Amino acid sequence: MYYKSPGKHVTKVARQAGKEWCAMSQEDRQKYILLAERERKRRGRAGKRRRRDCA
Numbered sequence: 001m002y003y004k005s006p007g008k009h010v011t012k013v014a015r016q017a018g019k020e021w022c023a024m025s026q027e028d029r030q031k032y033i034l035l036a037e038r039e040r041k042r043r044g045r046a047g048k049r050r051r052r053d054c055a
Contacts, residue, residue: 001013001016001017002014022054022055
């Protein structure tokens, strides 16, 4: 999202992304979770990051 909004501050883009993430269904989120896990393995990072709950 940041690269699609080059003029905005990172914090504003991150807040918007968080709102969109919380609005997604669990099925929609799963696609991105799998992509992130594959990327972590590709880069050699072990373990999972702590995810915050949407409130």
